[in-house]
Amino acid sequence: MKLRPTRRALFFAAVAFLVLAGPLSVALWRLFPSLVTLLSSDTTKATGTSPEPIEPLEGPWIVALQPGHWRIEDLPDELSHRRGDTGAVYGDVREADINRAVAEALVPKLEAEGWRVVMVPATVPPDLRADVFLSIHADGSERPDRRGWKLSPPWRPSAAARSLTDSLRRSFSAEPGLVEDRDGVTIYMRGYFGFNYRRYLHAISPYTPASLIELGFVTNPQDRRLLTGDLDFWAGIVMRGLKDYFSDRKREYVEDLRPMDLRWVAAGPDGAILRRKPNETAEAVLSVDAGTVLIPVDRSGEWYEVFLRHYRRTVWVTENEVVVVSDRRPTAPRQPAANLRAAVELSLLHRHVLHDTPVRHVTKAGLMGYLPERRPSSNMAEMFSGETSGCRL
Numbered sequence: 001m002k003l004r005p006t007r008r009a010l011f012f013a014a015v016a017f018l019v020l021a022g023p024l025s026v027a028l029w030r031l032f033p034s035l036v037t038l039l040s041s042d043t044t045k046a047t048g049t050s051p052e053p054i055e056p057l058e059g060p061w062i063v064a065l066q067p068g069h070w071r072i073e074d075l076p077d078e079l080s081h082r083r084g085d086t087g088a089v090y091g092d093v094r095e096a097d098i099n100r101a102v103a104e105a106l107v108p109k110l111e112a113e114g115w116r117v118v119m120v121p122a123t124v125p126p127d128l129r130a131d132v133f134l135s136i137h138a139d140g141s142e143r144p145d146r147r148g149w150k151l152s153p154p155w156r157p158s159a160a161a162r163s164l165t166d167s168l169r170r171s172f173s174a175e176p177g178l179v180e181d182r183d184g185v186t187i188y189m190r191g192y193f194g195f196n197y198r199r200y201l202h203a204i205s206p207y208t209p210a211s212l213i214e215l216g217f218v219t220n221p222q223d224r225r226l227l228t229g230d231l232d233f234w235a236g237i238v239m240r241g242l243k244d245y246f247s248d249r250k251r252e253y254v255e256d257l258r259p260m261d262l263r264w265v266a267a268g269p270d271g272a273i274l275r276r277k278p279n280e281t282a283e284a285v286l287s288v289d290a291g292t293v294l295i296p297v298d299r300s301g302e303w304y305e306v307f308l309r310h311y312r313r314t315v316w317v318t319e320n321e322v323v324v325v326s327d328r329r330p331t332a333p334r335q336p337a338a339n340l341r342a343a344v345e346l347s348l349l350h351r352h353v354l355h356d357t358p359v360r361h362v363t364k365a366g367l368m369g370y371l372p373e374r375r376p377s378s379n380m381a382e383m384f385s386g387e388t389s390g391c392r393l
């Protein structure tokens with residue numbers, strides 16, 4: 001394909017940058033020593049050619065249930081900024097109570113199958129291994145018409161985490177009275193702190209298949225009626241999803257537990273179009289210049305799901321429009337002792353590499369679609385009878 005002069009110049013600049021990345025990192029070292037540490041050593045060590053073996057668990061299936069926001073005030077210092085996140089509220093209806101009640105309704109059903117249940121507070125025991133980890137939540141919105149359930153596996157999910165989420169999705173979808181909150185999954189759900197073993201000590205093991213469930217909206221009348229009604233209704237849905245998941249699981253399938261290994265990519269010589277969904281006809285959210293670094297969090301066929309923090313959502317780009325950037329992978333070392341340092345390094349990396357990368361040609365309509373929910377007009381606010389707040393995920 002013939003390149004226009006400006007594009008060609010940009011492309012060569014991007015290539016030059018990549019070639020010079022090594023020497024440049026030496027120069028950057030004086031300014032950002034921890035950034036360089038991450039680029040030059042830990043990531044390659046953690047993802048070398050011989051990955052560490054995964055020990056299978058033993059005994060009955062272990063299901064770890066986390067009622068969202070339960071004992072959130074006890075979070076350790078590394079998560080002190082989340083201690084006030086007590087969950088969505090609508091008048092007297094508190095998300096935290098619903099989460100707890102649904103989790104407790106699940107316990108006898110799980111035990112009846114002979115499975116082991118572990119109830120986990122907001123503070124996840126470091127490196128928690130289980131056959132399944134479910135974090136149960138309900139949402140809130142300032143728009144009372146917003147309703148529906150949604151599910152999220154962690155970023156860069158293992159095959160097992162994806163399968164778990166798919167099984168749960170089939171079970172929720174089979175309920176005629178429920179709707180899915182399509183496009184409602186936020187980066188905060190995908191990067192939920194309990195899943196985030198790269199950043200926090202108090203997080204699940206990378207080898208624990210996990211899913212975050214938002215049952216519905218306490219701020220929506222229809223959802224609220226169901227959420228404050230029969231608990232067995234919700235426990236039954238989750239239970240059917242788990243049985244479906246375990247029906248074709250075996251403990252020896254340890255490789256399914258390994259998180260997806262994704263390398264960083266950058267927009268190719270013609271730039272790249274970032275779309276809302278992984279197909280060519282999906283809405284284009286924005287386009288980025290050649291060389292713009294994108295951090296993948298998932299893959300679907302020929303499409304990468306990439307992280308764009310400004311938009312609170314992830315977006316999709318086809319592999320035809322990007323090039324793989326070196327061997328860099330966004331997977332930090334998994335040894336708990338290294339996690340905190342890696343977190344600092346990763347956030348530096350985001351700030352200097354991703355956030356300072358110019359993003360151009362943003363259409364107003366596309367941008368608006370990805371802005372956080374706006375506060376309602378005063379008329380809309382009057383529709384509420386009680387104090388409301390959202391589940392900040």
Ligand SMILES: [Zn+2]
Nearest residue numbers: 068087137391
């Ligand atoms: Zn919540």
